[in-house]
Amino acid sequence: MVKPFSLSWRHWLVAIALTASSWAGLPRLVWAQLSPVLVEQFLADPQFSEPRDPLLPDLLVERPLSPLEKLALEAELDELALETEARYLEEGAAESIFIDWMREVRLRRILGYEAELAAIQRVGLRMWENSRAEEIQLLSLRLREIQADLLTQQPLNVELFEEVVAAFEVLRDVDSAVSVYETLLERAIQSGDRDEQQRLLENLASLRENWFRFEPAAATYQTLLTFAGNDLEEIEYLKGVIRNYQDLEELQAAIEFQRRLASKYEQTLQPQLIPSLTLAIARNYRGLDSLTEAQTYYSATYSGALAQGQTDVASDALQDLADLYLEDEQLEDVLYLYEQRLAVEQLSYNGYGLMQTFDNLGRFYEAQDLPDNAIAAYKEALIIAERLNYRDGYFKFRLQALLYEQDRLEVMPLDQHLANPVGALQDPNLWIGNRRF
Template sequence: MANTHSRSWRRWLVAIALTATSWAGQPRLAEAQLAPSLVEQFLSDPEFSEPRDPLLPEFAVERPLSPLERRELAAELDELALETEARYLEEGATEEVVIDWMREVRLRRILGIEAELAAIQRVGLRLWENSQADEVQLLSLRLQEIQAELLAQPVPDLELIGELVAAFEVLRDVDAAVAVYEILLERAVQAGDREAQQQILENLASLRESWFRFAPAAATYEALLDFADEDDLLAIEYLKGVIRNYQDLGELATTIEYQRRLVGKYEETLQPQPIPALTLAIARNFRDLEQLTEAQNYYSATYSGALAQAQTDVASDALQDLAALYLADDQPEDVQYLYEQRLAVERLSYNGYGLMQTFDHLGQLYEAQDLPDSAIAAYKEALIIAEHLHHRERYFKLRLQTLLLEQGRLEVLPLVNHLASPVEPLRDPTLWTGNQRS
């Protein structure tokens, strides 16, 4: 069908001056200059404007398409979309491909706003990816018309509004998407409709957060907290949203304030399971703020709470962080104690990697304290685990060899001795019967 009518369509394009253009780099809609005739023709009603698209039937008298004719048009447009996508995948965004993309979107208008928005989202993504600036702006202008139409309804269809916002997002017009929700929110506030306000705020918070607008997203989640006074589960979700965005903003003191509120909510609702991970996050925020006493208190609370919940991974992380604090404060005895506690925790969870890492840290601690025998013992334990895991064996062997050599317990023969005694093939080899280490 697309091939049959390509010449007629090109003549129609010439008539309305709709030519496909490309622009190096990202589209910048504010700078794209479109001819008024081009805008007028694209925005005109495709069902009644002239010249008439070849896919539309000719009538003796002007009339809208019947339901049957609309179904036939929908099938033809589906076929056109498939053919255009196939040509795009084979040839790229050629002039003909861009023309048929825009043609399909324009004709979808006849089938209703839902069908048109779906086409704009799909085609708009392709146009954006291929830097078709003029076409992107034409779609954005059409979205503004749809916005005005939807907002003119006494009770706007929030589902269609959501599709409109999604289309604005595809075209990277996030400010327009936010503006739609802000208009709806203002109306809901004026009408005193708290249910609508809550739904709109939820959509707005999600939109802002997904586009990394953390400050307004945090403020929107804070506003949502006023709608969850009697719903603890909802309050928890909104608190999480506030925390995520303040954390991403780097406003750690404010983040801690809301994290503490969230701990309180978990306690009120008898949900102890999430608390250790949350108190660990609080401890780390205090650490980053260099409020070390508070950090140590929360690390200790995390360790106790995590063990009570059998969350050995969280308990291990708390001990490791706390050990790092004491190490920086030059308190080796406390560090040694914490590492020993971490070994016990890792054994509870059969975490070989955690055990290996902790023995490594212990070895380094003993080296720094000039306790070579203890360091050698720790590295030997780490090496046994490393060989079982097939991970970092060379590292631990090198650590051990260096220490043993420094202690005079590793004999290194001169090179001449090696050359005088070449290794011969084994005689009567014995079968390996498994690791003999206890």
């Protein structure tokens, strides 16, 4: 069992609980000014501050714990962590549980940064899940202390800095996580270490993108393009720029880098990657209402995809182009493109694609007031739908609606129904409860 609290230690922990209790239950975090006394007590070194935690041994003279004493403390903290987690899962968000978690984090400091950072990440996640604003602020302050101390060490411990960043991310303190990388990047620039600069920029770009900071992420990937040492790196950085400009809906900027990427695919003899990229360019031009450029890239996508045997991409290009012509009321072109799409879907034995294209044809003919053609298209779609066991009810409804409008829906007369009455049941089973007789 973990040692119980002393009275003075309990008073300090209750102070944390009382300060934090007003934040419990809030749907999201609301930051407040922390008490200076609370901050000082939490950040003080637990080996030398008062009140002394009962998990620490009583010493005749003030000194750091010995390696053997640290091993004993580690075992007790592991036990405390397991007990606290078990209580949390059983009891829920009780105040005493959060007190124990913060107590554990504070004592892990004695065991070194690696143990402390692991505890901050684990406990910080629980604090965030429960909207514990005070505790999260205290943990962030402690992380900044660790960061400042690590910066004084030579050589820099890259692994520990990565753990600091991970801990800031757990606490949703993304600005501080970014600041860590920016500080390290500045030092790498001063030392002229380009490999380290590239590594840090990659981490920074990924961090910004993961937290939806698309504009600085795009800028970071563009900076990385100046570090690319081979085609593979350049391609990955171009993709990063494109992703973030797409998320920003800055389509013109995305197109610029998409075209650079297409050229890189050509240079590196990767034609199989070009059709899906030119399709994305066409869609971006369409989003910009640059219809001439969109048509050009749709056509290039179609021919390129067929050459690479990518019938799915070719079909998508034809459908998009048909939608474009339909908006412009170029009806003959729409019909031609649907027929081409049927040929493409037949080439790939794509039943779902054929069914969808016949559906599009049927609705197209309906809009043009050509019911016979629409009926023929829906019948083809129904045959496929019944084989796929998918959407057959929809196509039956479309057919029945059209046939009814054309007075061609066959309904059996009432006298024929009466002339074919249902016969009597043969040897019916009689049921009483669950027994059959």
